[in-house]
Amino acid sequence: METATNQDVLKQFEALYHEVFAHDGYGDIRLEMRILRRGQKEVIIHCGKQYRFVVDFTNGGSCARPSRDNGADRPEPGRENQASTA
Numbered sequence: 001m002e003t004a005t006n007q008d009v010l011k012q013f014e015a016l017y018h019e020v021f022a023h024d025g026y027g028d029i030r031l032e033m034r035i036l037r038r039g040q041k042e043v044i045i046h047c048g049k050q051y052r053f054v055v056d057f058t059n060g061g062s063c064a065r066p067s068r069d070n071g072a073d074r075p076e077p078g079r080e081n082q083a084s085t086a
Contacts, residue, residue, distance in 0.1 A: 009043050016047045026050040 013031070020027035030046040 003040075004043075009045070013045055016045060020047065020049065023049050 013029070016029055020029060027047070027049045032044040032046065034042045034044075036042055
């Protein structure tokens with residue numbers, strides 16, 4: 001890995017700040033530093049964009065796909081694993 005300067009890090013951080021600021025949604029930037037040997041530090045910039053949505057739902061709502069069957073072939077709740085005695 002090539003050695004960078006503090007100016008390189010600040011320039012990249014500033015560019016990411018402007019990118020997240022202009023993003024039409026939420027985002028986050030996190031800076032991590034670790035001490036290395038030989039008087040060096042590793043600087044890691046974590047940057048992620050997020051898209052958030054607000055979705056209406058009812059208390060009994062479900063995210064399951066609509067079904068076309070009437071449920072006649074499904075066992076009653078609590079009887080899924082019982083063997084048929086017919």
